[in-house]
Amino acid sequence: MGQLRKPPLLIEALMLLLALLFLLPVCYLLMMSIKQPAIFYDPFKLPNQLYLEYYKAAFQDVAFFRGLGNTLYVTLGGLVLTILVASMSGFVLARMNQRFFRYVFLFILSGLIIPTVGSLIPMFKLAIALELINTRTLLVFMAAAAGIPMATFLYSAFTKSIPRELEESAAIDGCGRLRLFWMIIFPLLMPATGTFVITNIYAAWNDFVTPLIFLNDPSKMTLMPQIVQFMANKQSINLGPVFALSVLSVLPLVVLFLFTQKYMLKGLVMGSVKG
Amino acid sequence: MPALLIFGMFFYLPFLQSIYYSFTEWNALKPPRFIGFDNYVNLLKDQRMKDGFFNTMKMVAFGVIVQNTLALFLAVMLNKPFRTKAFLRTSLYLPIVISLVVTSIIWGQLLNYEGLFNGILIRLGLESIIQDWLGTVQTSFPTIILLTQWQGIGYCAIIYLAGLQSIPNDIYEAAEIEGAKGFTLFRTITLPMLMTTVSVVLFLIVVGGLRLFELPYILTNGGPGTSSYTLFLAVYNAAFQNTQYGYATAASIVLAFFIIIVAIVQLRITSKREVEL
């Protein structure tokens, strides 16, 4: 039972060292956000007081909470929409074995691969035609379109772990297809949902180009473009508030991650067993 | 299916339109002018595309050989019952949460000529090797590759870890009874059982490597010179910096086919190995 023996302390120490190395930039970010101006550019001086002026400046110059609200709206909207549609499509694609469905599956998967650079202007025209330009709704749809390939892939992989007999017996009990899916199958696919959320929430949260191009109204702007625009406003000579803002924008994701990482691993294990 | 609808509309439709543009000279303002295959021919003599191609290949090779191996090694380690297991896993995975904007702010400062990294080198008496890591032709792209490792290796390791944990314990027990140990155990049991995961991780690494864009874009914008261009960045700058949208779409279509072929070949190879093992 070699798996249960505790490894030697030396190896553990080495691993800890590696982990600290990975954490160093994150700690650096945190440290720089509270480092007083006098020693800001001396890399070896540690802050010896809690200097909060940068945070004050950040809150004063940038509508942080509005940005946070917009980011939450776009990110959560995108996730919910993706989950709604991709769970169904993933399930169907996993259950159908005809050639047509396999091609559809490949078609969707190709979205993981195809670059979208040339699509900007057609996309922009489409947004105008649908009267979705300068709306957060458009960002929700675009986030969903970007997330669907991965989500479909995950859902179809997890579907294979659900025994078919379950559906058959439910169908015998007179359960409609849609009800069957949402009442019985979808809850069983929770690990896929969890995995998807945890591995994809960053994409929409951290996107800074799309909002900048497709939104005009500063009151709809999400956090990352806010930081980029804040920096462009001659902030590079006074980086303190930028660091503070960065900490604030990363914090929600880090907290989320800390609370969900166990769950994510479980989801991935299930996925890889049957995937 | 609704997924198809959204995906088709907000992803494929714009893409299909862009195929037409690839045969035109188009600056986004004037109506496109049809020029046949000129764009495709010109791709071959573009310095940025060339450097982008070689750098992208370096990235993929590095990812497949080093990142993949290290991630597997890390996963094996993380699977051991360390006392600080949760902490180790969290800290290795955490970088992926940090956005690229923030990443570039942090590393831009750390790797600056007067930054912490060079400061440490000086204290270690290595003054001769300090330099402007992202501002030197020889070091800019290698530095970017290392940063991709900081960001991405934890993600791969976690996927491997999941694969490891899904291997039933009784197989190990049976093998240990037969006297298998240490590396032999890993080679004869773990690796073959893990082949599916290997192909998933390799797929992610290869596609991710081919699509490498944001880090060089935000840290060096391909410079100094064209030393840290990637294919994707070359395409992006052709469109947005040089306003040659027709040319850029031609390049992106070539890139797409290229990625698809590499992905298919790679999947073929790994799935064959899965069967053999």
Added chain:
Amino acid sequence: MKSSKAWMGLMLILCFGLVLSACGGNKNNNASPSPSASEAPAASPSESASEEAPKAGSDKAFTIRVGAWFIDDRSYQVAFKQGIEDKYKELYPNAKIQWDITLGLPYFDKLKAQLASRSAPDVIFYQNQEYVVDGYLEDLSNEPWVARLNEAGQTDLQTHFQGKTYALPMGGSIGGGVWYNKKIFADLGLQPPKTTQEFMDVAEAIKQAGITPIALGFKDAWTAQMFATNWLQPYLFSEDPDFGLKIYNGEKKLDDPLIQEVFLNFQKMKENDYFNKNALSIDWPQSAQLFAKGEAAMIIQGPWMPGANKENIANGGFESFDIGFFPLMDDKGNTAMIIGSNEALGVNAQTELMQEAKDLVNVVASPELYGPYLVGGGALTMLSDVSVTYDDPVVSEVQEAVSKKSLPVRLESYLPTSGANALIDVTTKVVSGVKFTPADLKPMIDSLERDKATVTLPE
């Protein structure tokens, strides 16, 4: 079974989409009515009104959109923006100006997408003639301020095309030159150099004194372009004003010995450590900071430098010093300054608020707004009745250089955009420490060959 599910799904998604887009639409209307959504004009001034000074305007309520990429929190920019709002209110008391500001280069990507899809702002700040050539801007030749354009304003390239005026030029400016710290020069007994060799000698003396000779912030690629272009100018154009045309016609090649010489200068400066070590990884405000602190003695920048430097010294609490200027030169001592145009302000040809947009441009052209804006940016006037005076004596040094020799064109005027960007690539490569070879100029030659059709020759 599959089809019923698919249909249900489609319904679901449609409903969902409708609900969402409905909300989105409403919000959109409240916050930013697009031109098409604005109410019917109550008393729209007739076209002929534009012949004279703006009439009383109207009390119609509307929102007019203005797009810009540079209006940030610098004090003169804030004042400029406020001034436009106040003065426009006098004309249209119920109008609201919506500022569509995207700082930096993404603005232009967005502008192109907006123009192509007929959703661009009504009044557009832009740079580069392509918007005019491609027909996206309204002909403003009959606007009252056109008569007030001075000679520089009348010949300004990016606002004129085929004899018509398409935009209000927001002043001209020197392409750039060398700003130096007079205190450091005086302490070391140095004079502003006249030839390339003297420039090198001055740099050497400053380096010996333990000060960085030249501060560069090449992380902003345009600063690399600025240095290269302004140094190419005397080498290429001081003795042959048609050099650019010859490049375009193929009489001269882009690996001309004169061009090579400039890059060899860069190489020499790099080899001798005349630049800050982090030249390629800091941006221009950071390089200006080095200069303001007195850690670097010279900086190659644009006309805004005196103002920006004063502000930096005040904000940073550094020791104040006088700033001097000299133009870049060739090895014989020739100089040739670039006179270029700053931003241009045009009217979207597709706008439904045509008169209102024209009136807004007219407001900006009023001396009370135009003048202070030019002063803030260190610009030269392009309106005959607006004269700008600078209290900083350095401006006379700039003007002296301009009057000695200056040209409205530069090498890039004859290159496609891709060629100008290839020029930046060579510059950053050499400044990062790679030895220059003539082969480095090959990408520029290729891009001229490939994209020649996209060049609009200066008239």
